[in-house]
Amino acid sequence: MSFKMTHEQELARKIALEFAEREIIPHRDKLRVEDEEFEEQLAVKEAKAGFHLAMIPRDEGGTGLGQVGRVVMEEELSAAYPRMVSSLHREFAYVFAKATGGVVKEKWMPLILKGEASAAPFINEPQGGSDLMNYTTTARRDGDDWIINGRKCFISDGHKVEFGMILLKTGDPKDPATRGARSMTAFIVEEDMPGYKVERVEKSMAGNLTATVSFTDVRVPGNYIVPPGVGRGISPVFLAVWDVGRMGISAMLLGCILGSCRSSIQFAKERVLYGKPIHDLQAIKHRIADMYIDLAASRALTYRAAWLRDQGMNSSQEQSIAKYYCTQAAIRASLHAINIHGGSGVMDEYMPQMYYRYAPCLIAGGGTDEIMKDTIAASAINGANPVMGANPAETSGFYIL
Numbered sequence: 420m421s422f423k424m425t426h427e428q429e430l431a432r433k434i435a436l437e438f439a440e441r442e443i444i445p446h447r448d449k450l451r452v453e454d455e456e457f458e459e460q461l462a463v464k465e466a467k468a469g470f471h472l473a474m475i476p477r478d479e480g481g482t483g484l485g486q487v488g489r490v491v492m493e494e495e496l497s498a499a500y501p502r503m504v505s506s507l508h509r510e511f512a513y514v515f516a517k518a519t520g521g522v523v524k525e526k527w528m529p530l531i532l533k534g535e536a537s538a539a540p541f542i543n544e545p546q547g548g549s550d551l552m553n554y555t556t557t558a559r560r561d562g563d564d565w566i567i568n569g570r571k572c573f574i575s576d577g578h579k580v581e582f583g584m585i586l587l588k589t590g591d592p593k594d595p596a597t598r599g600a601r602s603m604t605a606f607i608v609e610e611d612m613p614g615y616k617v618e619r620v621e622k623s624m625a626g627n628l629t630a631t632v633s634f635t636d637v638r639v640p641g642n643y644i645v646p647p648g649v650g651r652g653i654s655p656v657f658l659a660v661w662d663v664g665r666m667g668i669s670a671m672l673l674g675c676i677l678g679s680c681r682s683s684i685q686f687a688k689e690r691v692l693y694g695k696p697i698h699d700l701q702a703i704k705h706r707i708a709d710m711y712i713d714l715a716a717s718r719a720l721t722y723r724a725a726w727l728r729d730q731g732m733n734s735s736q737e738q739s740i741a742k743y744y745c746t747q748a749a750i751r752a753s754l755h756a757i758n759i760h761g762g763s764g765v766m767d768e769y770m771p772q773m774y775y776r777y778a779p780c781l782i783a784g785g786g787t788d789e790i791m792k793d794t795i796a797a798s799a800i801n802g803a804n805p806v807m808g809a810n811p812a813e814t815s816g817f818y819i820l
């Protein structure tokens with residue numbers, strides 16, 4: 420078993436680190452005060468650097484770096500400053516366009532390759548959350564088209580994305596053939612479709628933005644249904660949420676851990692007490708050791724889940740384990756960093772408080788801790804992922820996001 424990064428993966432980390440040192444770290448103040456113009460410019464620079472091309476194979480115009488290459492780059496970008504890396508929405512755009520194919524792929528691929536298209540999953544609903552079967556957004560057939568009505572909330576950057584993959588109900592609760600999981604269909608929706616409206620934008624405690632988007636009689640052509648088709652929407656949506664969302668979130672959490680480690684080491688070398696740098700104090704050393712243990716374990720879990728996907732293998736259980744572990748580890752590591760920095764740790768101009776505020780913002784996205792544990796346990800008990808395999812989830816209310 421080889422744990423060695425390939426030359427391309429090492430290079431990917433170096434490129435991301437150099438980008439971060441040039442374009443992010445010197446400008447952290449602008450990110451801290453949420454300077455929108457700067458954030459837009461940075462997103463354009465990230466697109467030009469081609470970070471979003473990692474998941475796209477070379478023969479489709481990407482860099483073909485794969486999940487591992489993508490994770491190490493997003494880890495470095497997030498370590499420089501924890502935030503929703505812009506490549507995530509561009510990766511969603513690629514995965515959605517590819518899964519849908521046909522006219523959707525033709526329309527969006529040229530823009531995706533240039534980094535000019537971004538997308539989000541439109542899954543979560545106010546009255547549903549983890550409980551998918553309680554969702555009320557629907558689509559009804561009208562000739563060759565479908566008419567969508569409903570509302571989705573907490574959509575990451577939902578006010579900015581050009582399109583999304585929406586999961587909604589097309590089934591009849593009275594018909595055993597189209598209820599339960601069979602009632603859910605995935606469509607592509609575009610922000611310029613009449614009836615698509617951004618209703619409100621909410622900000623988390625770390626500054627990331629989510630939107631509530633409503634759909635009023637939004638007409639969508641039949642070829643915007645995501646294969647495998649009507650009543651089969653859960654698999655493509657969740658594959659995308661796992662591959663792009665959970666892996667990307669784990670990478671951003673790795674960034675919080677790595678950034679906490681780096682800032683703590685630097686501070687512990689510079690801060691002198693009792694005539695010596697504080698890293699000579701055993702209690703400080705032990706905090707640093709704890710952080711590095713969490714960094715090593717989180718990387719091992721995340722890189723392995725990413726590597727399995729690069730081999731074309733299912734890694735939904737590994738991805739859930741990685742996301743769950745990285746969330747806990749990032750909260751622990753950033754709290755250690757705050758402690759090591761003393762009073763400075765909670766001050767605006769020091770990074771630890773930023774990592775500490777950002778990590779919990781990633782708990783719910785892509786599925787809460789409890790849902791991660793349920794997914795892990797379901798795989799362990801059934802030997803299969805509950806969404807992908809035949810199991811009781813097909814007919815009962817369940818919660819997997």
Ligand SMILES: Cc1cc2nc3c(=O)[nH]c(=O)nc-3n(C[C@H](O)[C@H](O)[C@H](O)COP(=O)(O)OP(=O)(O)OC[C@H]3O[C@@H](n4cnc5c(N)ncnc54)[C@H](O)[C@@H]3O)c2cc1C
Nearest residue numbers: 540541542543548549573574575783784785786787789820
């Ligand atoms: C920053 C951020 C970004 C997001 N981005 C997106 C996005 O782009 N697209 C999108 O569709 N959604 C997005 N979400 C929504 C996210 O997926 C949901 O918040 C998440 O699925 C949980 O739903 P909820 O918030 O309604 O919590 P609820 O489902 O109401 O959960 C409340 C509590 O109950 C627990 N719980 C729920 N079910 C069970 C169970 N079966 N067993 C034990 N405990 C349970 C939960 O773990 C939690 O502790 C985002 C959320 C956040 C915070």
